[in-house]
Amino acid sequence: MPLLKAEHLTTSFITPQGKVQAVRDVSFELNEGEVLGIVGESGSGKSQMMYTIMGLLADNGVIESGKITFDGEDISLLDFPDRKSYDRKMLEIRGNKIAMIFQDPMTFLNPVLKIETQLIEPLMNHTDMTREQARERALELMRLVGIPSPEKRIKQYPFEFSGGMRQRIIIAIALTCNPKLIIADEPTTALDVTIQAQVLELIDKLRKETNTAVIMITHDLGVVAKLCDRVAIMYGGKMVEVGTDREIFYQPAHPYTKGLLSCIAKSGADEKEEELKPIPGSPPDLLNPPKGCPFVDRCSKAMRVCKDVMPEVTSYTETHRARCWLNDPRAKGDE
Amino acid sequence: MENKTILKVSHLKTYFDVTKGILTRRQIVKAVDDVSFEVREGETLGIVGESGCGKSTLGRTIVKLYEPEAGTIEFEGKDISKLKGNELKAFRKNVQMIFQDPYASLNPRMTVGEIIMEPMIIHGIYKTAAEREARTVELLEIVGLKPDHIRRYPSEFSGGQRQRIGIARALAVNPRFIVCDEPISALDVSIQAQVINLLEKIQKEMNLSYLFIAHDLSMVRHISDRIGVMYLGHMMEIGPANDVFYRPLHPYTIALLSAIPISDPDTAKAKNRIILEGEIPSPINPPGGCPFASRCSKATERCFQQTPEPIQVGDRLVTCFLYEK
Numbered sequence: 173m174p175l176l177k178a179e180h181l182t183t184s185f186i187t188p189q190g191k192v193q194a195v196r197d198v199s200f201e202l203n204e205g206e207v208l209g210i211v212g213e214s215g216s217g218k219s220q221m222m223y224t225i226m227g228l229l230a231d232n233g234v235i236e237s238g239k240i241t242f243d244g245e246d247i248s249l250l251d252f253p254d255r256k257s258y259d260r261k262m263l264e265i266r267g268n269k270i271a272m273i274f275q276d277p278m279t280f281l282n283p284v285l286k287i288e289t290q291l292i293e294p295l296m297n298h299t300d301m302t303r304e305q306a307r308e309r310a311l312e313l314m315r316l317v318g319i320p321s322p323e324k325r326i327k328q329y330p331f332e333f334s335g336g337m338r339q340r341i342i343i344a345i346a347l348t349c350n351p352k353l354i355i356a357d358e359p360t361t362a363l364d365v366t367i368q369a370q371v372l373e374l375i376d377k378l379r380k381e382t383n384t385a386v387i388m389i390t391h392d393l394g395v396v397a398k399l400c401d402r403v404a405i406m407y408g409g410k411m412v413e414v415g416t417d418r419e420i421f422y423q424p425a426h427p428y429t430k431g432l433l434s435c436i437a438k439s440g441a442d443e444k445e446e447e448l449k450p451i452p453g454s455p456p457d458l459l460n461p462p463k464g465c466p467f468v469d470r471c472s473k474a475m476r477v478c479k480d481v482m483p484e485v486t487s488y489t490e491t492h493r494a495r496c497w498l499n500d501p502r503a504k505g506d507e
Numbered sequence: 508m509e510n511k512t513i514l515k516v517s518h519l520k521t522y523f524d525v526t527k528g529i530l531t532r533r534q535i536v537k538a539v540d541d542v543s544f545e546v547r548e549g550e551t552l553g554i555v556g557e558s559g560c561g562k563s564t565l566g567r568t569i570v571k572l573y574e575p576e577a578g579t580i581e582f583e584g585k586d587i588s589k590l591k592g593n594e595l596k597a598f599r600k601n602v603q604m605i606f607q608d609p610y611a612s613l614n615p616r617m618t619v620g621e622i623i624m625e626p627m628i629i630h631g632i633y634k635t636a637a638e639r640e641a642r643t644v645e646l647l648e649i650v651g652l653k654p655d656h657i658r659r660y661p662s663e664f665s666g667g668q669r670q671r672i673g674i675a676r677a678l679a680v681n682p683r684f685i686v687c688d689e690p691i692s693a694l695d696v697s698i699q700a701q702v703i704n705l706l707e708k709i710q711k712e713m714n715l716s717y718l719f720i721a722h723d724l725s726m727v728r729h730i731s732d733r734i735g736v737m738y739l740g741h742m743m744e745i746g747p748a749n750d751v752f753y754r755p756l757h758p759y760t761i762a763l764l765s766a767i768p769i770s771d772p773d774t775a776k777a778k779n780r781i782i783l784e785g786e787i788p789s790p791i792n793p794p795g796g797c798p799f800a801s802r803c804s805k806a807t808e809r810c811f812q813q814t815p816e817p818i819q820v821g822d823r824l825v826t827c828f829l830y831e832k
């Protein structure tokens with residue numbers, strides 16, 4: 173049984189301009205100890221999909237459909253008798269089994285509390301540790317995430333830490349509850365490459381040592397290649413392709429995934445100057461997305477059917493699926 | 508034949524005094540500290556380095572937004588600190604800057620047309636409004652926007668489109684040299700490639716020179732003829748793009764390149780990276796010696812005492828004692 177199973181998630185936002193269809197019928201699974209990368213353009217619905225799962229949507233967000241099973245429990249809002257019992261459940265899950273790491277560590281750390289308090293409180297809330305034990309564990313966690321002289325550092329405030337150190341503290345806080353799943357939303361985007369490398373190495377080490385599953389939201393394909401077992405590609409609120417790392421990078425099926433891979437300047441061993449092939453145009457407006465394939469306006473392979481009919485899922489292997497008419501026998505000859 | 512030098516920067520220093528209070532010791536940020544290089548006509552020099560190493564300060568000093576503490580900047584053979592009157596005006600026209608943030612750098616209350624025409628009016632390049640408008644339409648086409656975008660507002664455009672508006676504005680006065688300060692960092696991967704290709708196309712057509720600042724090393728390698736690597740205000744290594752990228756010499760360049768995530772799962776997962784310990788030291792009152800010494804695995808006693816000078820190694824300059832002959 174997968175650790176996390178999301179089926180037909182659909183989330184919209186009510187705005188004065190109309191309904192923003194941020195997440196449109198997305199389904200996926202995650203196994204224990206697995207690292208899933210979620211890649212996509214800005215605004216493609218990556219964060220809101222995760223907030224939907226975590227029960228953290230903004231007030232104007234509406235979950236229109238979706239079933240979420242985590243660790244054997246149904247945690248879909250729509251299956252709870254009322255909002256209050258759902259919120260209570262999610263509070264418990266977020267504290268104990270799922271931890272989140274955000275892009276900007278300062279939005280998560282309390283600037284007026286010492287690191288000590290921010291680490292010890294969750295430990296004491298989630299376990300029956302005494303203050304002394306919690307402090308010991310906090311120091312141990314700080315060592316684990318690579319903070320030098322933790323005895324001294326634990327007495328400091330967040331502003332006394334650099335960006336990379338703060339992100340390590342967040343990771344240490346995330347680990348206080350021994351989570352089964354860590355959701356990291358662009359955890360290294362604000363960091364320099366050398367610090368990013370430190371943090372990625374740390375996440376990789378932790379998941380190997382603790383068998384924690386990780387969902388890594390990022391737009392950096394290099395981060396995905398380094399860390400992820402499987403990759404999901406999002407576009408215009410839809411999950412357009414999912415597969416193992418090698419399937420996505422070496423046999424991409426969806427024209428958007430292919431386009432994305434040819435937009436990046438390869439930093440491999442080859443010195444030859446390969447041309448960047450940009451994808452023309454820009455992503456669809458989610459207030460009024462195309463009826464059919466979200467990529468249709470930018471796709472060089474688009475057929476007549478693409479504009480009006482949402483493509484079905486085509487399976488290539490056990491693990492590799494894409495939503496595109498190109499490989500669907502029903503769309504043959506439709507030019 | 509080698510193209511002629513358009514920009515020559517010699518021993519440039521730009522410092523900021525950030526002393527708080529009157530009785531405390533003076534606190535100086537040495538944002539750019541003794542940097543020298545040249546840019547030739549039609550060439551792109553890429554500048555890379557981690558946050559705070561002085562890239563933007565260098566770019567802003569070149570376009571005269573900051574006054575240097577010491578050193579000289581020559582543009583087309585003239586010391587820019589001595590420019591006056593018409594010469595200064597010509598410099599302000601010939602050297603333009605494109606900014607990092609396509610959201611913050613455009614005035615939201617002006618139409619796209621007004622934004623692009625503003626520098627034309629300031630520099631008095633076209634006599635009539637009709638001429639300005641005709642040129643603006645042309646520029647919109649060059650950067651891949653539509654003529655009817657001229658009356659729309661920046662808020663109606665996506666990030667990539669706004670960056671194109673910024674580029675059109677920089678081109679409005681027919682510059683010779685553009686400082687591009689992270690022009691693609693805020694954009695999506697699929698849009699980055701659009702902007703890079705556009706910048707390359709315009710460069711060929713107008714024989715422009717670029718100082719291209721970024722921290723994405725693979726994009727920089729793609730667009731640059733030469734690359735300079737900065738650390739704590741110093742130029743650590745500078746040379747032909749492929750040499751610096753594929754055969755780095757300076758210990759910092761080697762570590763920096765090793766840290767870039769490679770977009771290929773087999774290579775990325777097999778690769779043993781050099782993980783630099785620690786973080787960049789504070790640029791406030793930096794210690795003497797080699798700026799990289801505190802993180803360098805090759806550092807010796809001497810590196811903490813003495814500051815290395817740039818050493819010529821083939822086509823490259825490397826600021827490290829390891830390359831002394």
Ligand SMILES: Nc1ncnc2c1ncn2[C@@H]1O[C@H](COP(=O)(O)OP(=O)(O)OP(=O)(O)O)[C@@H](O)[C@H]1O
Pocket residue numbers: 185186187192193194212213214215216217218219220221230232233391458
């Ligand atoms: N509170 C809100 N009200 C209205 N629209 C919203 C709200 N929050 C998000 N959206 C919209 O939902 C869509 C999906 O947003 P989401 O934050 O999931 O994007 P993302 O893929 O995480 O992008 P990024 O890479 O920029 O973080 C976007 O079009 C966004 O503008």
Ligand SMILES: Nc1ncnc2c1ncn2[C@@H]1O[C@H](COP(=O)(O)OP(=O)(O)OP(=O)(O)O)[C@@H](O)[C@H]1O
Pocket residue numbers: 523524525536537538556557558559560561562563564565722790
């Ligand atoms: N106006 C200023 N006053 C004081 N200090 C400044 C000023 N501008 C820059 N600095 C400092 O100078 C140093 C270099 O900054 P600069 O903005 O040039 O770095 P950068 O390489 O462009 O970094 P980034 O990649 O983050 O844009 C930093 O330590 C910065 O804090």
Ligand code: SF4
Pocket residue numbers: 426427428465466467468469471472473474475478483495496497498
């Ligand atoms: S469904 Fe059609 S438009 Fe969409 S990606 Fe496939 S070919 Fe292109």
Ligand code: SF4
Pocket residue numbers: 757758759797798799800801803804805806807810815826827828829
């Ligand atoms: S001079 Fe010394 S400390 Fe500096 S980079 Fe070279 S070996 Fe390292």
Ligand SMILES: [Mg+2]
Pocket residue numbers: 218219220357
């Ligand atoms: Mg997001």
Ligand SMILES: [Mg+2]
Pocket residue numbers: 562563564
């Ligand atoms: Mg900068």
